[in-house]
Amino acid sequence: xxxxxxxxxxxxxxxxxxxxxxxxxxxxxxxxxxxxxxxxxxxxxxxxxxxxxxxxxxxxxxxxxxxxxxxxxxxxxxxxxxxxxxxxxxxxxxxxxxxxxxxxxx
Numbered sequence: 001x002x003x004x005x006x007x008x009x010x011x012x013x014x015x016x017x018x019x020x021x022x023x024x025x026x027x028x029x030x031x032x033x034x035x036x037x038x039x040x041x042x043x044x045x046x047x048x049x050x051x052x053x054x055x056x057x058x059x060x061x062x063x064x065x066x067x068x069x070x071x072x073x074x075x076x077x078x079x080x081x082x083x084x085x086x087x088x089x090x091x092x093x094x095x096x097x098x099x100x101x102x103x104x105x106x
Contacts, residue, residue, distance in 0.1 A: 009042050030096040055091040062088055
C-alpha cells in the first residue's frame with residue numbers, strides 16, 4: 001500500500017462526521033457505520049466492511065452504473081436503476097432492523 005493511500009485513510013479516520021440522529025436519540029440511524037465500512041473497504045478488509053454496513057458495496061456499484069448510464073445512455077438503464085435503488089434500500093432496512101433487534105436483546 002502506498003504512503004499516499006495510507007495518508008488518505010488516516011485522514012478519513014480522524015475526520016469522521018458524528019451521527020446527529022444517534023447523538024439526539026441514542027439509537028443508530030440506518031446509515032450508521034457507512035463511514036467506518038468505507039474505511040475498512042479502503043484498507044482491504046472486505047468482510048469487515050460487509051459486517052459493518054452491508055449495503056456499501058451495492059451502493060458503490062449503483063453509483064458506478066448510474067455514472068455509466070448518464071454518460072452512455074444505457075437502454076432500460078432507468079428501470080435497472082429503479083430496481084437497484086429498491087435493492088439497496090431493502091438491504092439498508094433489513095440490516096437496520098436486524099441491528100436494532102440484536103442490540104436491543106443484548
